[in-house]
Amino acid sequence: MAKNTDKNSYTIIFAIVMVVVVGSLLAGVAQGLKSKITLNERYEKMQNILYAMGVNDNEGEGDVTFVPTDKVEETFHKYIKQQLVIQGDDVTENDEAYLIDLKKEETKAKDSNYKRRLPLFIGEKDGETIYVIPMRGKGLWDAIWGFVALDKSFTVQGVFFDHKGETPGLGAEIKQRYFMDDFKGEAILDNDVFKGITVAKGNNDPINENKMDNKVDAIAGATITGNGVTAMIKKDVRMYLPYLKSLNN
């Protein structure tokens, strides 16, 4: 090659061309796949909500399998009877409540004049009414989020957790079946006082026989992620209590 690749002008032109080519390539790919990706994300939310209330395709121990994507829309509408948005004292029905972005709501709520919109999903399974509450919090590296399903007596019927970038084998274990199943049957109230559920180390109850202690066994090596889960449940479920209690009266 006779080209002089050391010249400044060549370097600058190369950089510009490269940025334009790579930039338009990435933009093109992102634009082309956007609709498919958004659809996948919607299905995922539905699958997560259903999973929390115990509607899933789990087979055997340790398996976490969602309702298949081709059936999720139909199943979602079969089990979820109402989607509510709670905003202060206003409660409205909204069929797209599951699309509310908790992160954006959290940011907006920093302005004290803004009344945060809280999505709540009311489902029915085996004749029981189940309330599914979405949550969002911080893990060790990045965001964690999830859903908790409560029955009328504020007992957990199921949970689902997910994370953006927790350590595989440690914090990432929060989305494993053994961890999520531990929450089933736990009470979030202690004599009518809100306690949430603590992911506790040094728990004398590793098999989780005591369901009234508001505690589940922590994952070794994942203290900060575990604390994040505890904090997330405390912070987000608390906001729904006034409404849920008003339903019971």
Added chain:
Amino acid sequence: MGLLSKKDSKLILDPLADNNPITIQVLGICSALAITAQLKASIVMAISVMAVLGIGNVVISLMRNIIPSKIRIIVQLVVVAALVIIVDQILKAFAYSLSKELSVFIGLIITNCIIMGRFEAFALGNGPWRSFLDGIGNAAGYGLILIIVGFFRELLGSGTLLGFQVLGDPIQKTGLYAIGYENNGFMLLSPMALIIVGLIIWVQRAKNKDLIEE
């Protein structure tokens, strides 16, 4: 060798042992520590790196004569970042659950020093076919160590392999646990990966004295 000449097959076989990227070149240690707490994660990372390094090496090699040397590192970064983002987007659109599974790994590939190291050391000076072989070989050598480390960390740390409880149930006290065996929680922490890598290096050099530096 029918398919590959002797020189070419050396490109693939060398990095598996005598010129292993982790134990000899000491590249890619960071991800070897971070993600080897489970065997499955190690395998997934090994495959992902193989795909990116194979393709990336070819792309860089094709561009080797037109890349200005002053900004070659930036060009390499752009190539690997663009590749990784495209792969990530395609996975999100067509294999969503797989992309959830891979989550952090995709991002980690960009920062993997083996990739930049091979671009710089090999692809910039060699043709596409040889660069491709070099990429596959090095990724395989890297993956091999990852899988060995992941195997021991998951087995000794959690008592499982690929998620299956091979040593019995630690809570119900069955299998090995019935006679008082306990999982070693240290194995789940990154420093133990470094110790295992150290042991591998020790074994390797004890067997092949040529590898010992003066």
